[in-house]
Amino acid sequence: MSDFSTWDILRNLLIAARWTIVLSIVAFLGGGLVGLGLLLMRTSKSRALRTISRAYIEVFQSTPLLMQLFLLFFGVALLGVDVSPWLAAGLALTLFTSAYLAEIWRGCVEAIPRGQWEASSSLAMTYFEQMRHVILPQALRIAIPPTVGFSVQVVKGTAVTSIIGFVELTKAGTMIANATFAPFTVFGLVALMYFLLCFPLSVYAGKLERKMNVTRQH
Amino acid sequence: MDYLFDFGSIWEYREYLVNGILGTLRLTAAGTVLGLAVGILGAVSRAWKLPGLAQLYAGYVELIRNTPFIVQLFFVFFGLPGLGVQLNEWQAATLAMIINLGAYSTEIIRAGIEAVPKGQIEAASALAMSRFQIFRHVVLRQALAKIWPALSSQIIIVMLGSSVCSQISAEELTFGANFIQSRNFRAFEIYLIATALYFMLALLLRHLLVLFGRHVIARRS
Numbered sequence: 001m002s003d004f005s006t007w008d009i010l011r012n013l014l015i016a017a018r019w020t021i022v023l024s025i026v027a028f029l030g031g032g033l034v035g036l037g038l039l040l041m042r043t044s045k046s047r048a049l050r051t052i053s054r055a056y057i058e059v060f061q062s063t064p065l066l067m068q069l070f071l072l073f074f075g076v077a078l079l080g081v082d083v084s085p086w087l088a089a090g091l092a093l094t095l096f097t098s099a100y101l102a103e104i105w106r107g108c109v110e111a112i113p114r115g116q117w118e119a120s121s122s123l124a125m126t127y128f129e130q131m132r133h134v135i136l137p138q139a140l141r142i143a144i145p146p147t148v149g150f151s152v153q154v155v156k157g158t159a160v161t162s163i164i165g166f167v168e169l170t171k172a173g174t175m176i177a178n179a180t181f182a183p184f185t186v187f188g189l190v191a192l193m194y195f196l197l198c199f200p201l202s203v204y205a206g207k208l209e210r211k212m213n214v215t216r217q218h
Numbered sequence: 219m220d221y222l223f224d225f226g227s228i229w230e231y232r233e234y235l236v237n238g239i240l241g242t243l244r245l246t247a248a249g250t251v252l253g254l255a256v257g258i259l260g261a262v263s264r265a266w267k268l269p270g271l272a273q274l275y276a277g278y279v280e281l282i283r284n285t286p287f288i289v290q291l292f293f294v295f296f297g298l299p300g301l302g303v304q305l306n307e308w309q310a311a312t313l314a315m316i317i318n319l320g321a322y323s324t325e326i327i328r329a330g331i332e333a334v335p336k337g338q339i340e341a342a343s344a345l346a347m348s349r350f351q352i353f354r355h356v357v358l359r360q361a362l363a364k365i366w367p368a369l370s371s372q373i374i375i376v377m378l379g380s381s382v383c384s385q386i387s388a389e390e391l392t393f394g395a396n397f398i399q400s401r402n403f404r405a406f407e408i409y410l411i412a413t414a415l416y417f418m419l420a421l422l423l424r425h426l427l428v429l430f431g432r433h434v435i436a437r438r439s
Contacts, residue, residue, distance in 0.1 A: 062374070062420035064381035066392060067413040074405035078221045152284065159286035160382060170289055177296060184300030187293040191285045198284035 004180040010189060016172030017193055023158045023168060026090050028151055031097025038102035043109055045127060053102065060099030065160050068092050073164050089161035097154050104150060108143040109135055145212060149205035152198045159194070169193060225407050231398040238394025239415060245390055246377040246423070249315030253376070254369075256316060257323025261361075262353070264324065265331040275324060282321035288382045290314050295386045311380070311388040319376045326368050330361030363436045370427035374420050381416070391415060 041053035060068065072095075073088040112135050120134040162171035173190035177183040228235075260279065263271040282290065294317070295310035305313065334357050342352040362369075384393035395412035399405050 059417065062378070063413045063416045064378040064392070066381045067409055067416060070395075070409040071406070071413060074409060078406055156284075156286040159288045162288070163382070163385060170286065170292075173289070174292070177292075182300070183292070183296035184298070187289060187297040191281075191289050191293060194285045194289060195281060199280065202280070202284055 017169045019168040024155045027093035027097045030094035034098035035101030039105045057099045085166040089166040104146050108139040145208040152201050227402050234394040238391035241390035245380045248312045252316045253319030256320030260324030261327035279321045287379045307386045307388045311383040322372045326365050330365035366431040
């Protein structure tokens with residue numbers, strides 16, 4: 001009774017994979033913006049801002065993404081807002097991504113020698129001027145390889161949103177597996193498609209990292 | 219907002235949370251111990267370029283690191299029966315945890331092995347130590363001490379990731395929370411509590427791993 005060919009399965013998975021890609025881009029851009037804010041707080045002179053940012057990062061890195069997703073999905077609904085899986089998925093992944101990016105970027109900012117801060121502050125630059133003209137341009141260069149590397153985690157993270165009913169690659173895989181009784185083929189193909197999305201990013205991140213190590217040795 | 223929080227109604231279901239925590243710990247413990255064994259074997263194969271095994275491990279590591287854990291879990295639980303391998307939810311969840319941590323720890327431990335200076339291995343072999351003795355006494359201990367912080371973080375990530383095992387009905391913490399939610403419909407409260415429990419588990423685990431690293435792994439090196 002199974003009238004699904006492998007091509008049918010593949011075509012439907014490809015259609016759903018769009019949403020994995022769109023959600024990854026939304027999470028990455030949103031997470032980058034929020035992460036930049038967290039980074040500025042984390043490295044600022046105000047102790048309160050530093051503590052808030054640190055606590056935020058700690059909470060998001062020490063709890064499961066699935067729980068964050070559930071809390072947003074059910075929590076925002078309490079405010080009387082109708083939460084679509086899209087909203088919950090986009091929001092949860094943005095927050096999750098921002099915490100990790102802020103922490104990765106903090107490492108890069110801290111890799112900039114202290115003398116750079118001291119020199120720029122002796123030029124009477126404000127915190128934002130120091131960041132904008134001296135620190136961030138240098139930190140950005142070292143930040144690129146680990147940031148590209150982390151994008152793989154974002155793509156993989158989108159798979160968890162299938163649990164709240166967001167129809168992306170994994171959810172589509174579950175539905176097709178139920179309809180075709182061919183879970184081995186379906187989940188094999190799903191895994192392959194994630195691999196095709198993530199592997200080029202991993203390779204690119206590795207390449208950037210090696211390039212950076214080579215230039216640093218000279 | 220006229221929502222009234224009601225944490226009291228969760229107390230009567232506390233045994234599901236306790237069982238859930240035990241389930242999560244059980245998955246994490248098995249995944250860590252066996253996953254590290256897989257990882258050590260993989261790291262040795264790749265660092266010593268053992269023919270066949272090194273290539274096999276390279277493919278495995280890339281495959282696992284570039285696919286989501288939940289898909290690996292679904293493949294093991296729903297897909298493997300197609301090959302005649304039928305696993306119950308605990309076996310499938312544990313196997314998926316081992317496969318996942320095995321791949322990450324292979325890469326982490328390999329980095330540690332490659333960071334041990336060549337001169338130490340030459341010195342040890344000048345003392346007529348066998349290849350296995352050199353590995354056990356000189357290389358592995360130092361490598362583990364060096365990469366222990368990275369490995370600890372990965373173990374915690376795997377513990378947090380185990381929450382998706384609820385999707386194949388393995389009775390861990392998230393499963394317990396889902397069960398209570400289906401009984402008393404207090405979704406926000408129960409997930410808040412479950413999140414706090416995960417947070418405490420992560421802190422506790424990190425603390426234990428630091429202690430283990432300090433007293434067992436770093437000893438004598």
